[in-house]
Amino acid sequence: MNGLTRGSAAIIGAAESDIGAVAALMSPIDLMAQGVHRALEDAGLALSDVDGVFCATSQARTSAMSLVEYLGLPDAYTDSTIVGGSSFEIHVAHAQAALAAGLCSVAVVAYGSTQRTVGRRGASPREYNPYETPFKPFLPASAYAMAANRHMHEFGTTREHMAEVAVAARAWALLNPAAWEKKPLSIADVLNARPISDPFTVRDICLVTDGGGAIVMVGADRARAMGAKAVYVLGCGQSITHATITSMPDLTHTGAIQSGAQAYRMAGMRAADINVLALYDAFTINTILFLEDLGFCPKGEGGRFVSGGHIGPKGGLAVNTNGGGLSYCHPGMYGLFLLIEAVRQLRGECGARQVPRANTAIVQGNGGVLSAQATVILGNASTL
Numbered sequence: 220m221n222g223l224t225r226g227s228a229a230i231i232g233a234a235e236s237d238i239g240a241v242a243a244l245m246s247p248i249d250l251m252a253q254g255v256h257r258a259l260e261d262a263g264l265a266l267s268d269v270d271g272v273f274c275a276t277s278q279a280r281t282s283a284m285s286l287v288e289y290l291g292l293p294d295a296y297t298d299s300t301i302v303g304g305s306s307f308e309i310h311v312a313h314a315q316a317a318l319a320a321g322l323c324s325v326a327v328v329a330y331g332s333t334q335r336t337v338g339r340r341g342a343s344p345r346e347y348n349p350y351e352t353p354f355k356p357f358l359p360a361s362a363y364a365m366a367a368n369r370h371m372h373e374f375g376t377t378r379e380h381m382a383e384v385a386v387a388a389r390a391w392a393l394l395n396p397a398a399w400e401k402k403p404l405s406i407a408d409v410l411n412a413r414p415i416s417d418p419f420t421v422r423d424i425c426l427v428t429d430g431g432g433a434i435v436m437v438g439a440d441r442a443r444a445m446g447a448k449a450v451y452v453l454g455c456g457q458s459i460t461h462a463t464i465t466s467m468p469d470l471t472h473t474g475a476i477q478s479g480a481q482a483y484r485m486a487g488m489r490a491a492d493i494n495v496l497a498l499y500d501a502f503t504i505n506t507i508l509f510l511e512d513l514g515f516c517p518k519g520e521g522g523r524f525v526s527g528g529h530i531g532p533k534g535g536l537a538v539n540t541n542g543g544g545l546s547y548c549h550p551g552m553y554g555l556f557l558l559i560e561a562v563r564q565l566r567g568e569c570g571a572r573q574v575p576r577a578n579t580a581i582v583q584g585n586g587g588v589l590s591a592q593a594t595v596i597l598g599n600a601s602t603l
Contacts, residue, residue, distance in 0.1 A: 222316065223312060223315055223316060223319070223452075223485060224319065225453050225454065225485055225486060225487065226439055226451045226452070226453055226598075226602075226603050227319055227439050227452070228314065228315040228318050228436055228438055228439060228451070228452045229436065229437060229438070229439050229442035229447070229449035229450060229451045230311075230435065230436055230451075230452070230558070230597070231262040231263075231264075231435050231437055231442050231445065231447040231448070231449050231450075232258040232261040232262025232263075232433075232434060232435030233258055233432070233433075233434045233558065233559045233563065234257035234258040234260070234261050234432055234433060234559070235254060235257070235397065235430065235431070235432040235556070235559060236250040236251070236253040236254040236257065236331060236430060236431040236433075237250065237253065237429070237430070237431075238397065238399075238428060238429065238430030238432075238548045239335075239399050239428050239429060239430065239548065240335055240336070240428070241333060241336065241429040241430070243336075245333060245336075245429075246278075246331070247278045247279055247282070247331035247332050247333055247431065248285045248286055248289050248331060249289075249331065250331030250332070250333070250429070250430065250431030250432075251274055251282075251286050251289075251329040251331035251431055251433065252286065252289050252290060252329075252331075253331075253431070254329055254330070254331065254431045254432035254433035255269075255286075255290065255327050255329050255433040257432075257433070258327065258432070258434055258435045259327070259435060261435070262435040262447065263445065263447070264325060266291075266292075268325045269290070269292060269295065269325050269326075269327055270292070270294065270296060270324055270325055270326075271295055271296045271297075271317055271318070271322065271323025271325060271326030271327065271436075272286055272287050272290070272292060272298075272326070272327055272329070273297070273298045273299070273300075273313060273314050273326060273327065273329070274286050274299055274310075274328065274330065275299055275300065275301040275306040275310070275330065275552065276301075276330060276331055276332055277301075277332070277551055277552065278331075278332060278333065278337075281299070283297040283298065283299035284297075284299075286329060295323070296317055296322045296323040296326075298310060298314075298317070302459065302591035302593075303552060303590065303591055304499055304501070304551075304552040304554045304584055304585050304586045305457075305499070305554050305585050305586035305591045305592060305593040306552065306554060306584070306586060306591075307328055307330060307552075307554040307555040307557075307558060307584060308455075308457070308554055308557075308558070308583075308584035308593035308594065309457055309584070309591075309593045310328045311328065311434075311436070311452060311455060311558065311595050312452075312455035312457070312593070312595070314326040314436045315436070315452050315455065318436065318437065318438045319438070324437065324438070324441070325435065325436075325437055326435070326437070327433050327434070327436075328433060328434050328436065328555065328558075329432070329433040329555075330431045330432060330552060330554075330555040331430075331431030331550075332429060332430060332431060332550035332551040332552065333429045333550075334427055334429060334550050334551040335427050335428050335429045335550070336429055345358060348463055351463055351464070351465055357416055358588070359501070359587075359588050360415050360419060360424060360502070361416045362464035362589070363416075363419070363501070363502040363504055363505070363588065363589070364416040364417060364418065364419050364502075365464060365470055366464075366470045366471065366589060367381065367418055367419065367423075367502070367503075367504040368417070368418060369470040369471055370470070370504060370507065370508070370521075370522075371418065373519065374471070374518075374519035374521075374522070375522075376521070376522035377522060378410055378418055379406055379410070379526075380507065380521075380522030380523065380525060380526060381409075381418070381419075381423055381503040381504060381507065381522070382406040382409035382410055382422070382423070382503070383406065383522075383525045383526055383527075383530075384500065384503040384506045384507065384525055384530070384545070385404060385409045385422050385423060385545050385546075386405065386406055386409065386528070387525065387528060387529075387530045387532075387534070387538065387539075388500060388539050388542055388546045388547075389403065389404035389542065389545070389546045390403075390404075390528070390531045390532050390533075391531065391539060391540050391541065391543070391546070391547075392541070392542025392543075392545075392547050393542075394532060394570075394571040394572035395540075395541050395542050395547060395572055397541075397548075398541065398542040398546055398547040399426055399428055399542075399546065399547060399548050400426070400542065400547075404422065404546075408422060409422040409423065419502065419503070422545075423502055423503040423504075424501070424502055424545075425500065425501040425502065425543075425544035425545055425549035426544065426545070426546070426547075426548060426549040427549065428548045428550050429550050430548050430550035430556075431555075432555050432559055433555070434555070434559065434562065436452075439451060449599075449600065450562045450565045450566065450597050450598070450599055451597065451598050451599070451602065451603060452595065452596075453485070453486035453487075453488065453579075453596045453597060454481070454482035454483060454484070454485035454486030454488065454595070454596035455481070455482055455485060455593075455596075456477065456480065456481025456482035456483075456484075456485070456593070456594045457474075457478050457481070457592065457593040457594070458475070458476075458477035458478045458481075458591075458592050458593075459474065459590060459591045460473070460474040460477075460589075460592070461587075462587060462590055463588065463590075464588040464589070467588070467589060467590075470589075471508070471518070471519075472512065472518070473508050473512050473585075473592055474589075474590075474591070475508070475509050475513055475583055475585075475592045475594065476512045477592070478583075478593055478594040479512060479513040479514065479581075479583070479594045481594070482594040482595065483514075483596070485596075488596060489514065490513060490514035490515050490581075493579050493580065493596070494537065494564075494574060494576065494577045494579050494580065495537050495540065495561060495565070495574050495577050495579070495580040495581075496510075496513075496515070496530075496536065496537065496539070496580070496583075497539060497557035497558070497560050497561045497580060497581070497582045497583070498510070498513075498538060498539060498543075498557075498583045499544065499553055499554060499557060499583055499584055499585035500539055500543040500544045500545050501549065501553065501585065503545070505585060505589075506521075506525065506530070506538065506539070507521035507524075508521065508589070509583045509585075510524060510525070510530075510538070513581060513583060513594070532572065537564075537574040539560075540560060540564060540572050540574060541556070541560040541569075544556075552586075554582075554584035554585075554586075554593075557582045557583070557584065558582055558595065558597075561580035561582050561595075561597050562597065564577045564580060565577055565579075565580055565597060565598065565599045566599070578598060578599050578601050578602055579596065579597070579598045579599075579602055580596070580597045580598075581594065581596050581597075582594065582595040582596075582597065
């Protein structure tokens with residue numbers, strides 16, 4: 220992300236739309252608009268202040284066009300880059316650049332999905348791939364299962380290690396009133412759940428929910444002038460290593476290695492400087508891979524690193540404090556919810572799950588089948 224300046228933009232509003240199972244006949248654009256209105260209220264701004272709209276959803280080919288029509292913002296600067304669940308971390312970088320260039324002054328980044336209501340196939344139809352589709356893989360689970368199996372083979376990672384990720388996420392979710400899952404979860408519960416794609420059971424895999432939300436971004440000078448409880452964009456990075464899993468260069472090394480390095484370099488930080496982690500946990504192996512690739516533990520040590528509740532509420536590292544895609548919500552593309560939780564943690568708004576003295580957060584978006592990685596490092600005013 221060459222050309223972006225550390226701390227030049229800030230997130231001053233963040234909110235979910237309705238999540239879980241939404242009202243009948245609500246559309247993804249309804250949920251985007253609902254999230255935008257709530258995030259603007261959080262920021263103390265009005266819809267008339269908005270002149271930049273960034274959005275993506277798998278349920279609308281022209282989501283930006285639909286959303287600006289819905290909101291009545293015909294002259295807004297728009298961007299509907301879509302690379303799966305990491306689209307919104309990339310939107311943060313694009314919005315930061317647009318704000319710096321004077322293309323807009325108040326940007327909203329929005330998402331909406333009715334995946335639970337319409338069904339996974341209806342929300343995200345699979346494209347035909349002549350090299351994979353004839354073999355009838357159960358995507359995306361089979362793709363991530365390949366990465367999990369390879370990690371187990373190379374590094375001795377166990378099923379119990381992956382189960383630790385789901386158990387920690389559930390423990391955090393139990394502290395979040397908005398989380399979908401409300402029952403305690405044990406390692407045995409994960410291992411004995413319904414098999415989906417070896418080595419995964421259903422508890423290794425993210426939820427299927429409806430939902431959406433938005434964040435509001437402005438330039439740093441405006442954020443300071445507003446007296447807003449702003450969270451500043453300190454670093455951004457991205458890497459797209461492949462589209463299909465059969466083209467992934469190495470199943471145990473993701474593009475988060477590159478995107479994380481870019482974000483750390485821009486922020487002038489390293490893993491040891493981060494207080495809160497928001498990692499895209501569509502599958503339990505994701506958390507292990509991203510902890511390694513972002514430098515929180517050596518490659519191959521992720522399974523042992525998460526053991527003993529280390530990333531849970533009583534552990535040493537705060538990871539996915541809202542319960543993650545595994546236990547909080549996962550409406551198809553989860554990246555925006557990572558940003559919302561990171562903002563709330565850095566503003567001290569998380570109640571029972573609040574991480575003490577949280578000043579910095581790293582957000583790792585993931586798109587496709589470990590394909591598109593995007594990293595955002597955020598900090599409160601004390602980090603400038």
